[in-house]
Amino acid sequence: MNKLLCTILIITFFSCSSNNDTTSNNDDIYKPKGLFTSSFGNETALDNKQVNGSLIRVTWSDIEPRKGEYDFSKIEQFLIPIKLRNIKWSLGIIAGGDSPNWLIDDYGAEYFEITRVDEALKRIPKIWDSKVNERLAYLAQALADSFADDEDLVLVYVPQMTANGIEGHFNGVPTAQLTNVGLTADNWVKSVKETTKIFANAFSNKAIAVEIHDVMDNTSIPKQIMTDLWNDNDLNHRVGAAIWWISGKTTYQANLLEALTIFPGDIYAQAIGRSDQIERFEDDDFTSIFNQAKTIGIRYIELWEYEFVNNTFPLDFENFNNYSNITFE
Template identity: 65%
Template sequence: MYSSSFGNETALDNAHVNGALIRVRWNDIEPEEGVFDFLLIDQFLELIKERNLEWSLGIIAGESSPAWLFENENVGSFEITDYYNNVKRIPKMWDTQVNVKLNQLALALAAKYGNDEDLALVYAPLMTANGIEGHFNGVPEAVLINAGFTAERWVNSVKEVAENFAMAFPDKAIAVEVHDLINDSAIPNQIITDLWNDSSLNQRVGAAIWWISGKTTYQPNLLDALTAFPGDIYAQAIGRSDQTERFKDDDYSTMFAQAKTMGVRYIELWEYEFVNNTFPQEFADFNAYANVTYK
């Protein structure tokens, strides 16, 4: 069990917490091209280190990419209006220079943190609605296609960034967050399957789902593919436990049962759960399951 954030650092004091996710925006850590400022990561990391916990790293790209990337004449971008009516400008991930710059980011991060034994997982940043999850959050298919999106372009560009991060961090687990795209579960399934089967990556690139809920009605085909997926699965709860409608039968505990069925090895819960110690028996049970199954 990991905390998905810790604005309230008492989340890190819960006895069931093994670690925490540090997520920062790309434009905050590389405000000028090639000039990196890791102070924000280090400030979060200090709170984790003083508690002897592990950590994961997620760099948010998408609209949080640096201004200099948008100004690059070899990088196109397009505008989306997401499910929440937020208007965002997103770089085109399939433009070659995007992954060139993401690779340089990966190398800089690895030079700084790659030898940290407490770093357990690194997420591949994506050019999506929120910059890390693998979808565009309700954007019509036509908007994506008009911007130049194709299944082949998307698969190839996501695989490239995941491969680059895996090579930069040669002994760390890498996660790619997946959702259906253009109503097609075959696209994310191909990405994670190809990456898992790539012998050069030593089966270090797994699938992440930041929408586990116990329900099977949302993206059912992708859930089936993930259940059959032989690789590692990393999850984040779809919401807080007091948002009962987001979970099967209004029951937060159904999420843990689903995680075991799918073979999830790691779950990030919202810090609310650990601050309030909402389901201590379920936390302890999942940790015991994961420790026996995966360690």
Template identity: 65%
Template sequence: MSKFIFFIVIISVFSCNSDSVVNDNEVLEKITKPKGIFSSSFGNELALDNIHTKGSLIRVTWKDIEPKKGDYNFSKIEQLLSALKSRNLKWSLAVLAGGDSPQWLIDEFGVDYFTITSIDKTIKKIPKIWDSKVNQRLELLAKALANSYGNDTDLELVYVPQMTSNGIEGHFNGVTDTELLNAGLTSNNWVDSVKETAKIFAIAFKNKAIAVEVHDIMHDTSIPSKIMNDLWNDESLNHHVGAAIWWISGKKSYQPNLIEALKLFPGDIYAQVIGRSDQIERFENNDYTTVFSQAKEIGVRYIEVWEYELVNNTFPQEFNAFNEYATTAFE
């Protein structure tokens, strides 16, 4: 199916290891998927006042919103959401897990974990996503979030939490393949578990676009490729689980095999720019605007730019052009 076409079908969703049940006769409502320029954060609310801003990402950590097992506190979401609501803007939600998972998950609930030293030299305990107890708790978290925000028409995208270095991106930056293999990570247990988490969030947020961030795992493109294609081709999920890339830079040398896989991917693609435009070395030919040409080449419908760009209105013509492109190219 083309990235630009959406069909309404009957949904019958199942989760391979969860107890979720969806009525076979339930009709999935049409999903309004986000498109255009969003801010990746807004510590400075001026980012929200830029005329090119369609909405913003809200990020929270799992440990902050469930500090005690079963005790949910969404005050941080509410605090950020108020700034968006007052401006009639849309929003996306990312709950960071991985090293930002609550400590009780390991200490009290007994989830198996491994220790990594991340790229910033921080030591983190990473719960093993292939321990079935992790997705048991993520299912309850997804339901609690959906109960609060599933009917909010301004919420257009929900990211799948991942048991990785930063808890949302699908990779272990700075961690060697040997460390991952010694922890017990395999292609099969990673693919199966991430797909299960994605299904859990798709079931909970049945009328929202869902995104799984993809990176090469252990230098293997087949792993993220299988995750995103299996989820998109799963008829029970009705084409509302797409792929996200929080590393778009215009460069063709970074994860080149995954870039090619994304070009062939028939589903929705959501992106976040790899850095600020003043970090010129992070972009192809030191040119920030190559982000937008690469986005069109891959078929990206939505880009989160760093708030720096919107506060300073660094590339207004390019922001406007991408918004116009996304409006025309995508439903």
């Protein structure tokens, strides 16, 4: 596909989507709040009275195994127990190292390799290669055609070309390694914002979340992404920031925590680990995440399935749900 045709396709995609209620009144957009489970291999997690919904995570490679051929059966299977319980759900498409092989091998997207913390070697498509967002635009529209009309879908995460495919960082990959393959602050910010607009335009009636971390040890990069998207009039305050690392601690990404505390937009979170991993939390206290959430102004937290299966802190769960219901519209 030549670059001119690609540009026309993306412009057409944005234009058509913009005419499809993209600038609708923000009051019409339901934004989730309270506690969700981040997964549910054990469906009893969904039976906990403090669970408002669940995140469904699937890989891009699973749902588009061949270019233009979509298989959403995994999402649909996860939806069965959710629908039976009449609760809400969020959607996260894992890209990055779990992008389909055809994107690189057949479609020719540029990539680089990283070794993840689990020592797995992963090929990461370069989000600043226009071919990547070209294909993400088709994926977003196919997903929206199938699920955007579902009123129980309340939050859509933006896929990212990162170590785990949703979180906005590279899990300790040295900055020099990233800059050597062409990553810059400018091309990262521009490309992540482009991906976000693709998904926001496809899901024009949904809240959208972009997970943020410091990139290349630089807080200004995620700060610019979340601020620019929140202030984009075309997006009408639908795009919030997400942190999948809330721990109660203030020493990890301290500058970004300060930026989030004064951020006027919506903030979504996921606990950094299970409550039995006590060393991951401030003063070995899992419940410190709830105090931190209130300090920062977080409206929604995904806890690991473990918490709801074992009902580890029922009073704290209830208190946070009550807080979020009172505090956020």
